[in-house]
Amino acid sequence: MDLTTTYLGLKLDNPIIAGSSGLTDSVGKIQKLEQNGAGAIVLKSIFEEEIVFEHEDILKEAEADGVNLDQFDYYDFHLKGEKVKKYIDLIKESKKTVSVPIIASINCVYSHEWISFAQQIEEAGVDAIELNMFFLPSDFSRSSQEQESMYFKVIERLLETVSIPIALKISYYFSSLGQMIQRLSNSGVAGLVLFNRFFSPDIDIDKLKIKPSFVYSTPAELAISLRWIAIMANKVGCDLAASTGVHDGNAVVKQILAGAKAVQVASSLYKNGPEHIRTMQDTLKKWMTDHDYPSLSDFRGKMSQEAASNPAVFERVQFMKYFS
Numbered sequence: 001m002d003l004t005t006t007y008l009g010l011k012l013d014n015p016i017i018a019g020s021s022g023l024t025d026s027v028g029k030i031q032k033l034e035q036n037g038a039g040a041i042v043l044k045s046i047f048e049e050e051i052v053f054e055h056e057d058i059l060k061e062a063e064a065d066g067v068n069l070d071q072f073d074y075y076d077f078h079l080k081g082e083k084v085k086k087y088i089d090l091i092k093e094s095k096k097t098v099s100v101p102i103i104a105s106i107n108c109v110y111s112h113e114w115i116s117f118a119q120q121i122e123e124a125g126v127d128a129i130e131l132n133m134f135f136l137p138s139d140f141s142r143s144s145q146e147q148e149s150m151y152f153k154v155i156e157r158l159l160e161t162v163s164i165p166i167a168l169k170i171s172y173y174f175s176s177l178g179q180m181i182q183r184l185s186n187s188g189v190a191g192l193v194l195f196n197r198f199f200s201p202d203i204d205i206d207k208l209k210i211k212p213s214f215v216y217s218t219p220a221e222l223a224i225s226l227r228w229i230a231i232m233a234n235k236v237g238c239d240l241a242a243s244t245g246v247h248d249g250n251a252v253v254k255q256i257l258a259g260a261k262a263v264q265v266a267s268s269l270y271k272n273g274p275e276h277i278r279t280m281q282d283t284l285k286k287w288m289t290d291h292d293y294p295s296l297s298d299f300r301g302k303m304s305q306e307a308a309s310n311p312a313v314f315e316r317v318q319f320m321k322y323f324s
């Protein structure tokens, strides 16, 4: 049974990637994920704010110490930043300890200031970078075109800065999602992750306070990424990885049938532990045996919109039959 796949030009033993979360923030946890069969691991994100604020603090400190900021070595001072240094150390230690591909994750919004940090990430030996880029389109002063052009500017700068593959993890908050996914896939990134799931607010109606809503996804949330992986599978210029709602081996099968090169899992590992990766693999292998598919490439994309016998179903959005 051949579970291997390629994603971002990297060879993975199997398509189940441990997604970026608190489960990927230490070497011990990463080692456990590898032992339990993760095909690759995306590290917990470092946030743009952490990089930029830390840099500003260091600059202030250096100025107070009488350092001539014109001759300031940006990279050296970056490395003195505690959070940045910790992240670089996590990459270096992980690369020494495990052999599965390690993907660093940067969580960013508009600014370009953090981009030089990506060079340090590359130098630390990571296999790829996943850019988790998002700003809620609630800025009334910016048009959708202005908002969306920011993605391309950041990607362009990052591509100029590093030569390792870049994946972009996106949301579905775009004015024309299909076209945007296609344009992003041709921007030079090696992969797109569809889709990120965000921390969302809820309201406590007794205390009249804002509280976090459900932190973990449910299996029902698979539907959105499944639809868009299937629609986009043969229309993009890069790899697609599916994220959100992948809780069991059947969901892995579905996403590969839709056309994904890999899946990312987070919530199901929180709920079931890293051992759950093996359970998912067992289900995947059993399904492949039962259906006589010796390798993933034998069935990848077989149920994409282009390949499906009833492609219109991926675009149906109203519950016509249920109501009539």
Ligand SMILES: Cc1cc2nc3c(=O)[nH]c(=O)nc-3n(C[C@H](O)[C@H](O)[C@H](O)COP(=O)(O)O)c2cc1C
Binding pocket: 019, 020, 021, 022, 044, 045, 046, 105, 107, 132, 169, 195, 196, 197, 215, 216, 217, 218, 243, 244, 245, 246, 264, 265, 266, 267, 268
């Ligand atoms: C507790 C928690 C922490 C997370 N932290 C990050 C993060 O730092 N960076 C990131 O890109 N995604 C983060 N995510 C999002 C996951 O990587 C993933 O995209 C999302 O949870 C949907 O996948 P799932 O349905 O398998 O959970 C986090 C998710 C959870 C539940």
